[in-house]
Amino acid sequence: MQVSELNRHGFTSGILPAQCPSRTVLDHVTSKWGVLVIIALSQGDLRWGELRRTVEGVSEKMLAQTLRTLEADGFVHREAQATIPPRVDYGLTDRGRALAERLLPLMDWIADNADEILSV
Structure with a gap:
């Protein structure tokens, strides 16, 4: 180099x-949850419950913490609607979409190789 x-x-x-x-x-x-949240949101905007179901295994606390961090960094946009019950949607910002474009090939590589790597 x-x-x-x-x-x-x-x-x-x-x-x-x-x-x-x-x-x-x-x-x-x-972070494990950061990558998974970005990948989940790369498919489109999701509500809290949808996001939690999509990212299986994440606790409410970790999802909230991860979303706060990603929002503060400008990767995730949070939109709260004043409805009853309240509705909150999460989506990627332009920066988040640019990051997802780079993470998706890595996730493809991991998916293609995970079985072989873990069988060693």
Whole structure:
């Protein structure tokens, strides 16, 4: 790899610095629940219950925390409607869709290889 490529991928003089802001974002978007929520929302907007059913195994607490983080980072848009009962829809922002476009090939690769990897 050339130095310009290393700098592009978070390297600074050949080092991945601990205080690099990319680490925080990387932690948010590559957490187990973060990836799964982004992938679920890449199919379209979902209500809370739909999202929880789609991302099997996520607790209410973790889903709420993950959505708050992804919303604060500008990946997810939350739209609350003043109806009875209240309705809240979640969807990807332009930034979230751009991220999903990059995550989907990774998820395809994982799905294609998971059985073989786990059988070792």
